[in-house]
Amino acid sequence: MQLIPKALKMMALWLGVVMLAGVATEAAWAHGERSQEPYLRTRTVQYYDVQYDKKTVKVNEEFTLVGRFRLMEDWPDAVSPPETVFLSAYSPGPMITRVESYLNGMPARQSFAKLELGRDYEFKLVMKGRVPGRHHIHPLLSIKGSGPLVGPGEWIEVTGSKDDFLLPVTTMNGIKVDNLEYYGTSRALKWYVVWIALAAFWLLFWLVRPLLLPRWMALQKGREDVLISNRDVTVGVILGVVVVAITFGGYIYANKEYPYVVPLQAGTSKVDPLPKQQHGLEVTVLKANYDVPGRSMQVTARITNRGAESVSILEFATANLRFVNHQAPGADKAVAADYPLELVARDGLGLSDQRPLMPGETREIRFEASDALWEVERLVSFLTDVDSKFGGLLFFVDKSGNRLMTEIGGPILPTFTAL
């Protein structure tokens, strides 16, 4: 008798645990990119200057996501090169819809072929709110053979009612569609009803008479003649003729109703990268370590300034994480106010020498990017990496306030004691 209350208590406990797990893991509802290997995120596509123009939109209201990405020169061997790519927005389903997308100003509805390593591309995504709620949206570049590589995400709040969502379209032959969501659906459902009715007729025609055992027994006795009559064959043939007539009649009618049709569009586009930035900076990595207990990446690099103005190291960015040198000029404007703060290192970037690099000067500088973000973002699985290298973007600022950007990367050694 005590078993029942005990069982009920256990059930209540398990239910509570499950609910708690569901609530407690809310933070994990986004940031699935943390499950990707570190080399995928640090040495392939580096996003920068990503901006969302709105964080809250109504259903049917548009918002824009712009930014740039660099395809790293030192592309990992384990990752397919960007021979075929597709620009998109990552979202938890069609919570938002795509309105337009551009890559270097070219329409990006289709995939692109042969993007160049070591070059930059600018993207623009115009999207529209569709399903109310709070949704995590990322820019996304999918690479054939490698999968998706996402940029920094942002929570977008969509308000209003999903029933208000409208997507009007006008076709090239003048057909006005009120809402793309329902286009063609009622026609399809009517046809399904027709075919299901014919199937039901044929099945019921046989189902109304004894179906299995009597027929089997009659067949065992060799009395196949009583199983199928001339009437059955006649009805079947008529049904067959009706089906063929409806099939081809429907086909001919559809051709008349829609005389101008096109096949699915399957080509790829080509686009030139952005012009290379002329800055005269040369960066050579001499040594790179990752201090595991200290959660700190330390890089010693030889930097040569062949430009006309002095430059200061402004920022190191990799895998959407940003380490800003707070002492550099213009550092306060380096990170936009609405950039996801969880991706910005609190202590920023430490330098061994904060002096600006004068024109013509070559200097060895050690910079340090320390933050628990390395572990939070799961970027430090060196012991399972087949190619222990790091990669990222190094930003400089010159005396005039212009921002200059280079790639940086090279072998990295993990150290398990304090350096």
Added chain:
Amino acid sequence: MNTETLQHPQGAAAGKPHAAETALSVSGLSPRAAHFSRVFELLVVAAIIMLFAGAIHLHVLLLAGDWDMFVDWKDRQYWPLLTPVVMIMFPAALQGIFWTYFRLPIGATVGATCLMLAVSISRPASFMWWTDYPLNLVLPAQMIASAIVLDVILLVFRNALFTAIFGGFAFAFLFYPANYAIFAPFYVPVSHQGMMASMADLIGYVYPRSATPEYIRIIERGTLRTFGDSASWVSALFGGFICIFMHYAWWYLGLAMSSMKFLPNNPKVMALMGTKPDAKPSN
């Protein structure tokens, strides 16, 4: 045994059946037995619908997959070829079973209807209600028209080989025109960002599927495009050719899967099964 049955010659030599004869009367079942047989049949029908709806749905999902799932995968090359080749498998097996044991020419239609039932539940439930995708992104193709004609051809020819040749071919050949009436509106051209697209392309673009980038679509590839407007009919013809063999193979596969095999009751088998070698057979 019903003595009336003994008065009639059996098989083809019987000529026309006696006017009052039915399968029930010939079977010799008593009215009570016939009643329970009918109840049993209805239970079997319910079980068959559940079982085959799940099995055929899973089969088509795994083999035809995206071509049947998404409207922007329904091209002129792979869709009219692969979908009927995949969809004929279970109907052919069911035809083999229903015809061989019961002389019922409904196997293909049962398969097609069960699939329709399954997708009628899964598409709205999975896409519309669970993930908020519009239904027109995931409208399924139907194979009922092809299946009915396949069953009728079996009824007329009453022969597995001719059914495979003519029915298998017709199954694939009818697939494209029967579904074109449903999907024609999705090939209407629309201008998007200054580039031409079909309505199907636009629907696929507008509603993001993060794990399905555009390049993943296996559509309109290869030199079949040189046939221009006729590419879909060439695919349908080739699909018909493949379906001849597919139907024949799966007819016999269906029979093999529905037959009962027994192991002989001898010492070797007993030893294999782990019973004692000197164990006496139970009968």
